[in-house]
Amino acid sequence: MTSTLVASSINTNPVVVRRIMSRLKQAGLVDSSPGARGFRLSMSSSNINLKMIYEATKDDGPLFAIHSDSNHNCEVGKNIDALLDGLYTVAEQKIQAFFETVTLRDLEQALQQRVGQQSTSV
Template sequence: MRYSHKLSDAVHILAYVAIYHDDDLSSAAIAASIESNPALVRRLMGALRRAELLTTQQGSATPQLARPADRISLLDVYHAVEADTPLLHVDDKTNPACIVGGNIQATLRGAYAEVQDAAERQMAAITLASLIVDIRQREQQRNHA
């Protein structure tokens, strides 16, 4: 099973732009921090721009947060890059003649919907600002160790 890193990479981009606002904000510099490639960074930045979380100017490496970091939630970023992709997925290929195989999908869809709702409520409560505070605190601790 492949996992999507789009959410964590998008949060990474926004935090990088906020923290390094006066430094090199090129897609190459951000990609080096993510250990990815500039094309991925540009695609994610495009999604963040369309969601009005980031502003960019073509031909200029000067992205900025579109609103204050305390007004950008983890849920905002999730919706920007994952669209309608749920966190959990049901295997649709089960044996309908089996009591489990014939009923597991509907059972799990209900349970997974509850998990999705709870996760989204929690994600809405987590701001980019709080994540940036945590990043800075961890860096301070790392430098003092």
């Protein structure tokens, strides 16, 4: 599948798709071929989970970034960063644990089901 085709489907620039696909390729999740063939999975979609995709495509830093320039002369300001940081760390761990249980194949099947339901209701 080409980056142009994917980009038109999700209404974004093909450069954005190529950047993401490059990260997925570095992680060993997709292969690419020059020309019109574009990208393809390097393994079965049953063997790729969302955590793998998340880890390959995420930016540096935590999922939930907090403002770290609080007023340390204020009781709330000097404590809120540490309080929220702990909560956000736990939340990110739980999200990643959940992502690990969902495969790309699961999403394919869910999408096929939704498309099937939509076409029968028209």
